[in-house]
Amino acid sequence: MDWDVANAMIRAVELKDLSTAAHTWRVTLYAQAVAEALKLAPENVYQFMQAAALHDIGKIDIPHGILAKPGRLTDEEYEIVKMHTVLGHERLVRMGETDPTLLTVVRHHHERLDGSGYPDGLESDMIPQPARRFGVIDTFDAMTSIRPYREEIGEEAARASLAELERHKGTWYCPHTVDLFHSLYDSGRIDWILHHFNDKADLSALGAVPDPDRLEMAEDIIKQTEQRIDDSTPE
């Protein structure tokens, strides 16, 4: 998908659910780190990053009142939120999107290896590989995002999140990706992403769009990746 189209769609989700704005950029940067550690070809790194950036695109179709609800969701509301996977996938198909990485990450990023996830309850290898990989990233970020009740994001939150991923490694989460992500964190390579739009000042990001300078920085990284693909593609 053309980056400008992707960007417009991301902005539409951000307007709908402001708390996801920072999340979108962090998972995109984690996806880049994971894809590069896997030594994927530049175009596949880009595809995985774009899939990460667009993974919750289906939230465009979820009522704002549910996304922005401050308290606990009812069972019925939660079932509606779960629909964002299918709705996002359908939206992309209607747009003529054919990239399997993008389509499968959007539809299957909440599946679990033991089949207890959604929307299709797929098990182990039936879950497409990019979606299995992305599920680890999404979970880590969800557990290490600043919240009104979570004072600070740092080493402690990251360790707790990694421990949670380890606990469900093989039952819910792709073991290979959990190991890889764990080693990337231990090496200090992705620590800066953890703090990206994720410090105390960004608590206000739950009610406002995060610092545009830093959003631009994340966009620049994606554009650089796009450029690398162009540069490496023979004429």
Ligand SMILES: [Fe+2]
């Ligand atoms: Fe999601």
